[in-house]
Amino acid sequence: MDLSNEKLIQMYRTMKRIREFETKAAELFAEGRIPGFVHLYIGEEAVATGVCANLKDSDYITSTHRGHGHIIAKGGDLKYMFAELFGRETGYCKGKGGSMHIADADRGILGANGIVGAGHNIAVGAGLSAKYRDTDQVCVCFFGDGSTNQGTFHEALNMASIWKLPVIFVCENNLYGISMHQSRHQAIQDVADRAVAYNMPGVVVDGNDVLAVYEAAKEAVDRARNGQGPTLIECKTYRHRGHFEGDPTVYRDEEEVKEWLQKDPIPRLVEFMLDNNVVTEEEIKKIDEEIAAEIEEAIKFAEESPFPPVEAAVEDIYTDIVEEVRS
Amino acid sequence: MMKTITYSEAIREGMRKRMRENPNVFILGEDVGEFGGCFGVTGDLVKEFGEKRVRDTPISEGAIVGCAVGAASTGLRPIAELMFIDFVTVGMDQLVNQAAKMRYMFGGKISLPMVVRMPTGAGSRAAAQHSQSLEAWLTHVPGLKVVYPSTPQDAYGLILSAIDDDNPVVFLEHKLLYAMSGEVDLDIEPIPLGLADVKREGEDVTIIATAKMVHEALAAAEELAKEGIEAEVVDPRSLFPLDKETIFKSVEKTNRVVIATEETKRGSYAGELAAIIAEECFDYLDAPITRVCCLDTPIPFSPVLEDYVVPDSKDIIDAVKKLL
Numbered sequence: 227m228d229l230s231n232e233k234l235i236q237m238y239r240t241m242k243r244i245r246e247f248e249t250k251a252a253e254l255f256a257e258g259r260i261p262g263f264v265h266l267y268i269g270e271e272a273v274a275t276g277v278c279a280n281l282k283d284s285d286y287i288t289s290t291h292r293g294h295g296h297i298i299a300k301g302g303d304l305k306y307m308f309a310e311l312f313g314r315e316t317g318y319c320k321g322k323g324g325s326m327h328i329a330d331a332d333r334g335i336l337g338a339n340g341i342v343g344a345g346h347n348i349a350v351g352a353g354l355s356a357k358y359r360d361t362d363q364v365c366v367c368f369f370g371d372g373s374t375n376q377g378t379f380h381e382a383l384n385m386a387s388i389w390k391l392p393v394i395f396v397c398e399n400n401l402y403g404i405s406m407h408q409s410r411h412q413a414i415q416d417v418a419d420r421a422v423a424y425n426m427p428g429v430v431v432d433g434n435d436v437l438a439v440y441e442a443a444k445e446a447v448d449r450a451r452n453g454q455g456p457t458l459i460e461c462k463t464y465r466h467r468g469h470f471e472g473d474p475t476v477y478r479d480e481e482e483v484k485e486w487l488q489k490d491p492i493p494r495l496v497e498f499m500l501d502n503n504v505v506t507e508e509e510i511k512k513i514d515e516e517i518a519a520e521i522e523e524a525i526k527f528a529e530e531s532p533f534p535p536v537e538a539a540v541e542d543i544y545t546d547i548v549e550e551v552r553s
Numbered sequence: 554m555m556k557t558i559t560y561s562e563a564i565r566e567g568m569r570k571r572m573r574e575n576p577n578v579f580i581l582g583e584d585v586g587e588f589g590g591c592f593g594v595t596g597d598l599v600k601e602f603g604e605k606r607v608r609d610t611p612i613s614e615g616a617i618v619g620c621a622v623g624a625a626s627t628g629l630r631p632i633a634e635l636m637f638i639d640f641v642t643v644g645m646d647q648l649v650n651q652a653a654k655m656r657y658m659f660g661g662k663i664s665l666p667m668v669v670r671m672p673t674g675a676g677s678r679a680a681a682q683h684s685q686s687l688e689a690w691l692t693h694v695p696g697l698k699v700v701y702p703s704t705p706q707d708a709y710g711l712i713l714s715a716i717d718d719d720n721p722v723v724f725l726e727h728k729l730l731y732a733m734s735g736e737v738d739l740d741i742e743p744i745p746l747g748l749a750d751v752k753r754e755g756e757d758v759t760i761i762a763t764a765k766m767v768h769e770a771l772a773a774a775e776e777l778a779k780e781g782i783e784a785e786v787v788d789p790r791s792l793f794p795l796d797k798e799t800i801f802k803s804v805e806k807t808n809r810v811v812i813a814t815e816e817t818k819r820g821s822y823a824g825e826l827a828a829i830i831a832e833e834c835f836d837y838l839d840a841p842i843t844r845v846c847c848l849d850t851p852i853p854f855s856p857v858l859e860d861y862v863v864p865d866s867k868d869i870i871d872a873v874k875k876l877l
Contacts, residue, residue, distance in 0.1 A: 286627065320660035327658040336626055337659060341650050347616045348651060351623015351631075358579070358605065358629060365623075378646075381616035388611070542661030543695050545719040547794060 229437065231504045237279055237436055238499065239513055241271040241492050244295045246521050247304055248467075251294070251311060251325075254525070255471045260311050264325045267295030269434075269466035272491035273398050274299035276439025277366055277459075280447040286334040286352040286365035288345030291326045292398075292465070293338030296368050301333045304520060308528035316531040320538060334363075343376030345369060346395070350382045353391035353456070364392040364450040366443075372403025374417050383424040383458065392450035394443065397460040398433065404469045405477040418460040426456050433461025434491040437498070464489070554739045561594050561731040563705040564670075566739060567712035568595075568632060572602055575630065578716060579606040582617055582634030582670075591636045592672055592731050618644035618669060622652045625667035630716060637683045638671035638725065641691075652721040653696030664719045668712075673701070674727040674765060674815050675863045681851035684859075686816040688763070691723050692792045692825065698746055699792040701725040703767035705735035707790055710744030717743060727764040727815075747794030751803065755783035758873050759803040761826060762786060762813040766845075766864070770813050773869035784873060792822055800826075801834050808839040809876045813869050818846035840876040845869050 248266045255264050267274070270292075278287070278299035289296040297307060302318070310317030310328055318328045329337035336352060339345045349367030356363035373379055374397060386393045397417045401408050414420070421428025427449075431442040439461055446457035464486035468475040475483075499505045505513075540549040558566065572578045579602075585595040586609040599607035610617050614635060621631040635641055641648060648669065656663055675684040692699045698720055702708040708726070715722040752767055753774050762770035767788045774784040785803050789795055804810055810830055812823040827842040848862045 288623075318660065319658060319662070322660050323658040329655075329659040329663065331626070331659070331663050336623070336663075337655060339651075341646055344619070344646055344651055347619020347647060348623040348626070350616060351620040351625070352627045353623070354620055355624040355627040355629050358624070359577075378615055378619065381611075381613040382619070384611060385613060385616050385620065543657050544698070545656070545664050549695070 229440065233279065234499055234504050235513070237275050237440070238495055238510070239517070240275045240299050241436065241495065242514060242517050243304065243520070244271045244274065244298045245492060246517050247298060247307070248294060250521055250525065252467065252471055261313060262324050263470050263472070264311070265292040265470050266465070266467045267292055269486065269490065270398055270400060270463045271295055272436035272439050273396065273433045273461045273463055274368065276436040277394070277396055277443040279440055280443045281364070281366065283333055285363050286336055286349070286356070288336050288349040288352070288365065288367050289338040290345060290369055290373070291338065291340055291342070292370065293326070293328060297328050297330070297335055297338065300335050302328070302330060302335065304524035305527040308524045309531050312528040312531070313533065314528055314531035315534040315538070316527070320542070321534045322542065343369065343373040343378040346373070346378045346382035349393050350385050350391060353386060353393035354389065356392055357389070362451050364394060364447055366394045366396055368396050368398060370403065371397060371399040371401070371408050371417055372411065374420065375403070375412060383420070383426065383456070386456040387424040387426050390453065390455035393456045394446045394450055395456060395458045396443070397458065398463055399460050400463050400465045402469070402478070407477070416460060418458055421458040426458060428458045428460070430460050430462065433463030434489045434494065436491055436495050555736050556739055557734055558705055558737050559731060560705045560708050560726070560733045561592065563709035563737050564594050564712050564726060565596050565598065567709045568716070569598060569601065571713060571716045572598070572606060577628065578630045578632065579608065580632045580634065581608040581610050581620060583610055583612055583636050585609060585634050590634060592728060594726070594731070595634065614640045614644035615647055618647035619651065621667045621669065622647055622655070622665060625665040626655065626663055630666045632668045632670060632716065634670045636672070638673040638687050639682050639685050641671060641687065648697070648721070649694050653694045656720070657696060665721050666719045668715045668722045668724050670724045670726060672728045673725045674729060675847070675852045675859060676729045676765070678854065678856055678859060680854040684852035686814065686847070688725060688792055688814070689816060689820055689822040689825070692822050696721065698722045698794065699725065700746060700790065701764050701792055702790060703730065703764050703788050705733065705737045707744060707750065709737050709739070710741055711746070711790060713743035714746050718746065722746070725764065729765050744790070746791040747796050748791070749787055749789045749796035749799035751785060751799065752788050753784065753786040755785040755807070757783045757807055758809040758811060758876060759785045759787055759807045760811045760813060760869060760873070761800060762788060763792070764815070766813040766815055769864070769866040770869055772866040773873065776866065776870055777873060782873065782877065797829065797833070800830065804830060804834045805837045808837055810838070810842045811845060811869060811872045811876065812842065813845040813864060815863060816846050817849045818844055819849045821846055843872045843876060845872050
């Protein structure tokens with residue numbers, strides 16, 4: 227493992243920022259301070275973190291309805307994210323997108339997505355674009371196990387493969403497509419097996435081990451940048467929360483949840499860093515305090531931001547047409 | 554430079570012009586390369602621009618549209634060809650939920666300069682899954698622009714504008730017009746989206762028609778003229794944005810409106826046009842607005858049945874006479 231201490235600490239920081247952002251989002255949602263609904267990434271932090279640690283700002287990602295972690299790992303600003311969750315004018319999408327549609331084109335974030343499986347083909351388009359323009363950009367397509375039963379998954383892998391596009395397909399296999407266990411929604415154990423059909427490498431990795439995810443993603447990103455085409459990486463992981471906040475999760479038993487809580491990716495990285503003298507407990511405590519302060523500040527920024535003026539509802543549909551307002 | 558070319562060639566020459574000017578414009582779709590396109594529209598473009606810019610795709614309409622979305626959001630200007638408008642059903646999520654909504658959902662911080670070309674319409678004995686007119690579905694969606702030319706010159710001028718547009722534009726092409734020839738000025742300025750054209754002037758009735766129905770309307774107008782009825786034929790050319798001004802001006806003059814499209818009547822764009830006129834131009838109407846559309850059936854195969862279901866100039870003449 228050629229990871230510098232600095233990189234490890236950076237990855238810890240990212241995972242912790244995701245965890246704290248999501249924990250706060252859950253609280254705010256429960257208190258009725260965030261409208262709509264939210265799908266939280268708690269438990270899956272190692273995937274977005276390990277993958278995005280290999281990316282540049284100019285690289286692309288497509289995300290999902292469970293997208294907060296991807297956005298944070300790709301460099302998203304917590305202030306604008308919270309502001310978006312609160313539906314404020316200062317949010318990433320001026321309050322027009324909400325939790326499921328956060329995007330930041332400046333950081334190559336081509337959007338979270340409310341349609342399961344819709345990001346796959348957009349990622350292929352971004353990969354085609356990178357190749358067409360002869361850049362070294364890559365596109366990472368994040369998706370859950372549930373989406374691998376959509377036709378788009380197969381269309382996208384096929385197209386990326388025949389054109390040798392710089393796309394990394396990252397499956398976050400959290401064992402459930404909403405309420406349906408993987409064993410009931412597909413007749414395979416490893417989504418990565420499906421790579422065979424598209425003549426690309428299919429890799430299974432412990433998705434709760436950020437170092438393993440980092441390594442697998444590094445190889446795939448290198449391949450993509452070198453013009454060797456796409457890779458399918460399957461990260462075995464688990465969402466600690468329900469599909470959405472408020473999901474009673476009657477479909478999974480407590481033993482299973484307990485077992486996976488033992489594999490929480492964040493304590494695992496902390497243990498590794500302490501064992502290898504990467505950081506001291508005091509240093510971790512300091513990082514945690516910094517993140518807590520950042521989160522508090524971001525929430526304050528969001529809550530103090532104005533709601534958008536109602537007239538904004540008819541703007542931003544087209545670049546050159548503003549629709550009629552209600553008279 | 555004036556040249557006599559077909560509707561199909563006009564679209565191709567428009568694409569060629571923009572591809573020569575801008576290396577970021579490219580075409581993708583099924584059989585658009587060496588095969589030249591299902592209806593021959595892309596023709597020889599692959600010879601001039603190569604396979605990188607005239608890109609054959611697998612039969613994956615969702616991926617064709619989705620790929621265009623991804624490419625458009627990252628700096629390119631794709632032109633996606635769907636073999637038949639009927640196949641947009643397979644790519645509908647990418648068009649409706651992604652292309653049309655991304656700019657809005659992302660707070661205006663992204664633009665999607667992409668064109669999706671769709672051969673449309675009945676009359677080629679292709680039956681129910683290769684003959685539809687789905688403009689109502691497409692114009693219904695905020696975030697899309699929808700264009701539907703009726704002549705080679707309009708096809709040329711409008712494809713230039715569609716490619717230049719920074720928003721997703723659905724470019725409908727009527728299959729039976731592909732072979733139609735006409736004089737085309739290849740040096741014209743692009744025809745702005747949202748500019749209707751009065752194809753024939755008249756005082757007695759306004760016939761608003763799209764694509765092939767424009768020609769049916771013109772034929773009807775010639776027949777009506779023999780009986781002393783002068784019809785004005787207005788072609789919106791772009792369904793959204795819509796040039797209401799030209800339409801209202803005509804209605805104010807004639808006080809009678811027939812709307813002729815090839816869609817099934819129920820839930821049609823023709824109904825939308827009728828509603829707009831009723832809401833905003835009611836005081837000028839001397840008769841009910843009448844729609845001449847397809848019967849509310851899937852398009853049947855047998856020529857006898859298809860010709861019965863799809864409207865033509867005779868149906869327009871009948872409709873006009875009922876209003877007078």
